[in-house]
Amino acid sequence: MSVPEELYYTAEHEWISISDTVARVGITDYAQRALGDVVYVSVPAVGTKVTAGDPCGEVESTKSVSDIFSPADGEVIEVNPEIDDDPGLVNSDPYGAGWLFKIALDSADDVPPGLLTAAEYQALTQEQGQE
Template sequence: MSVPAELKYTAEHEWLDLDGDTATVGITAFAADALGDVVYLDLPAAGSTVAAGQPCGEIESTKSVSELYAPVDGEVVEVNAKVTDDPGLLNTDPFGEGWLFRMKVTGAGDLLDAAAYLARTGGA
């Protein structure tokens, strides 16, 4: 399983790429694989405020509907139109074209480094 070392992770399988006070958010390859084929996304709108650990959207797959959790506190500044138009990008490129949204970070969440995330997932 791919777990890029430069990213931060949550126990709920979101990843976070910090660049100053801006972060790009997505779900991990582990989560995408567990979900199966993703068919629909309900993402937070640009301008909305999200709180670390709280639901901020939904991911619907052929298997189930799962909540998306905000990894940190902040304001959503951009939503990835490519992934809303083609939710399958979450399955094919979860750490690249399949990113979900960008946000201005205002508060920290409970984040893990790659090693700690791998340990939680059993190194799958």
């Protein structure tokens, strides 16, 4: 399972890539594996205000549906234009072409509060994997 070092994570299995005040958001490799083949993704429209920890969309796979929780406070400024036609990108390239949306962060802090490092997220998934 892949957990890139340079990203931050949430306990709900989103990743967030922060560059200045803009963040790109997607779901993790662990999440896409657990979900199975993604058949539909609903992301918040451009202009939507999102709040950290609140549901703002959903990922639907062959077997289940999961909410997407915003990893940070901000406003959606772009959504992945490919994801509607090809939701399988979430499976094939969860950290790259399968990104979901970008938000302009409200806070100018370096890193929004409550996020996990790669090591912390890895530890979390290892706990959850031991069923």
